[in-house]
Amino acid sequence: MRLKGHGMLPRIVVIAALYLFALFGLPALLSLYYIDSLTQAAIFSIVAVGLGVLVGRVGLYSLGQYAVLAIGAWVAARLLFATTLPYPVVLLAAGVVTMVIGMIFGLPALRVRGLYLALITLMMAGALTVVITTTNFPNGGSGFWGYNGSTVHPAAIRRPAIAAGDPAYYRYSLVVAAIMFILVFVHVRTKPGRAWVAIRQSESAALAAGINTTLYKLWAWALASFVTGVAGGVLAGSSHYLYSIDFPVQDSITLLAVVLMGGAYSLWGAVVAGLLLQLLPALFQVWGVSNDWITILFGIGVLNVLITAPRGLADQVPRDLGRLVRKLRAVGQRAPAPEATAR
């Protein structure tokens, strides 16, 4: 992202080629098992990119993103049961409603920073989780909450007609993810992005430079909540059934840990986080490794990232690989390697 001008074009070409391959190549190559996992990875990379805006751009730590995701999923499910609105409209509505509620989460951020802010969001998420546990997710029932606990056959949450099957829904999720990434990218590269960087570096300096810090902080919160809400909507359709037990408070903490592990400062980090959260467990299942090892691995990963690679795996792995390649080349040529190649 740091490359400007002439470096940009090849980069876009590579990304576009990778994306098209993921869109059309992978469904042909992979079994449904992996396509299902990659659908979830796409959804959670949206969640990760939203959290990345807060953490990486503005320096605001939220420990409540799982509750925000649950709101998006709840709203989308409720609308999908109650109306025949087209899917994109439902996703948009889920995003907007989540944005409004999410901004309430963001209000303390106007006065509080750092650990306190993180803990306040954790408390609010805790309260919200109790509400969702008590009311449950809509399952086709009537009334405002749309939940019928005595039904023998809860209805499945519908998918868009053009994406009923799993491979089609995978592509659909990937398209939504791309739109959300572009939305975030545009923000990052324009005025809000510059304001966020200024706020992250020093809030008082930003204020002195005439930046409306209140506006831009709330803006960041609105954007993060919006994309997370949309992700919740995609999640609702992908799983057909939603359970409040799948949105526990502590998952928000783990989410932050994995986003930091992937790298909160770049969009690639969000992709890595999505894959770590969803594809890695799927691979472990195939390899017959207990999922407890993933918990352990994430624990080690967080410690590693915090100590040796604050910018996350998305930055560390290419850098280390680059170093390794240069070392090998140096050994091969028996000559000192040239200074770091441009990234």
Next chain:
Amino acid sequence: MGFRKRAFRFAVAPAVLAVAFGMLATLSTGPSYASLRPSTAASAKSSTSSCGTNPGVKAKGTPINLGAIVTDQPGTSFTDISNMAAAYFTCVDDNGGIDGHPIHYFIKTEQSVPSQITADAHYLVDTDHVIDMVGNTSIIECSVDYKYWESLGFRVIASGIAPQCYSTPNYADVNMGPRYSSDGAAQYAISKGIKDIVFDQSNVPGTQYNVGGIVAITKHDGVKLTQLTEDVPISDPDEVALKEVDDAGPNGAVILNFTPPEALLILQAAQKLGLEDRVKMWGCSTPCNTDFLSESLGSKWNDKLFVNAELAPPDSTHTKTMDLYKAIYHQYGKAVSGGIGSFSEMGFTEAEIMVHALEKVKGAYTVKSVNAAVESVHNFVTGMNCQRWTYGDYSLHIANNEDYTVTPENGKMVLAQGCTLISPLDPQIAAYRKAAGTAPLAPGE
């Protein structure tokens, strides 16, 4: 849905679980955990050779692929069930297999995430090429997958938890699940003259369904019913226990539908607060039926706590089937970490039914032939259930609807009441009996 968390089910786990269990049947009266390990347990009397038709000959034909999806997350693990089924199948393979064909059994674990369960089912079908599912035990798998199995024509043999495990054409279970087991616990209390029932369960999807039978039964019998739910994991067991006894009153009964750890929490809290005798009777659906629980509770609960139980008690039952179960466990059950008990009994019974069905297949083992054989299992004597066990072509299956009641005694669960039918006042039971009739009692061996 969490991350696809295999990793993250932390707390969820307990939560979920709750439901979970209502489900799992248990009549375990085994020795304590430690002494259950295969290496230290007393040697079984009978040999394992009777599990196959050609003793001592390893099956070498083309394999028959079967699958299972089980919940395995921190706080809730049902892997003992599929691991015991796997032990049974290995035993069959070592003794001639199914007409010379070995059974390849593929087990996938999940963490209560719907998308993950869907993916696991796809993997089993597309990559492992399984032709039926047996031993499924999961908190939400039935809800997520029932349409998929229906579309493939799979007749699943499972341990049921979610409503769809009992109310759909393509699942039949060896246990009764939370609803019917709770029915049984309430029926027992009412038969002892209780007029006030407090039913408490974990606050997870399906709570109103689980209490549906009790609502109908208490209404008919003029018994007052108070319904409670608790968020799990429970962090204030004292309050929960106090609230229950307050609502039930001195002549009432408290009936619990929780996972073993959560039920134990509540009962221990009641014990510490001296609440055992503040009500006339305590009841529990099946999950309370474990030795872990009876060992942890004091003698004050003898003849005070009554637990609905679904499979034959392993300690006091001396039949060929029970001997075979123990022998297979000792020889092949290294992965069964919970030892002798209701979980592994369920896995054994499910595998036993499947093998019985496979032996009836003529010609090639295809999805069609195998599932037709499973469907035609009729009045089979499992040696574990009260009743004969039937699959059949019905729109719903409550194949096990008759069971025992047990009570703790000196760290063991002992029989308080023999085989008793679940009341047809529960409309689901009535609907099933209308379709399938009342299965006859299994004969003693």
Next chain:
Amino acid sequence: MPSWVEFQPFIVTGLALGGVYALSGVGMIVLFRATGVLNVAFGAVGAMGALLAWQVIYQYRWSDWLGYLICIAFAAVLTLVYGLVMGPPLAGRDPLVKAVATLGLALILLGVMDLLWTSNGGEARAISLPTDSITFSVGQILINWTQVLGLALGVAITVVVGAFLRFTKLGTAMRATASDREITATLGVPVRRVEASAWLGCGVLSGLAGLLLADLVALDATTLTFLVISSLAAALIARLRSITVTLLAAILVGLVESVLVPIQSVSNYADMTPFVLATVGLVIITLRRREISTSRSS
């Protein structure tokens, strides 16, 4: 609405629950004040200690006291080792980063615990302290000494730690280290040794808390690990500073949560209590102050 008589037992259990929250809350604040690290692994370390105690007491049939000792020693050593290894490289970082790092430890422990103590076959574990069976009655309510111990320990730790930080040389050094590590080091205070003592103390507390909570709440890795979230509410109301306020807030949270239970209409929302009180408390504090920041760099 239940009568006053019906409320009474809930007040008693509410006090005990408050003691439970206080144990974890105070334990975490002690370390935070001394090192600037909010130890999120406090619960996980205690849980693993308690599981080890369960293993030796109920499986190996060793003496109870040996089990308790192993629990506390394990927690103390593990916390100390973590502090020695991870403390220095993270010393200059934001408190949030330090807190997230302890989350790494919590995740590792959680995975290990679930590998070693599975829940296969419906296994349920419980630890019963000898104080469980010593009881006395207040009116209709039976109270056991474990409940009293929970509350008393919360108070005792508050008093002892408060006095320690205020009146001893080591305590003063801890407070100084927490407020500025570099300057304190320049002044000749052996910062590393001071921090190590704080970690060791925190570890002992987490072992003690783990043992008591295993009895009072549940011997379950997940429950105990994440009980810190509710306990943090009390610490937050005290702005992670005052131990006394943490204790009082914990008791308030426990009481409110408990007395809401018998009121049918709000019973299921009683679990929200810690979160709602913490949020409300923080909003009030924030409105009164201009800005709260735990970040020394800003």
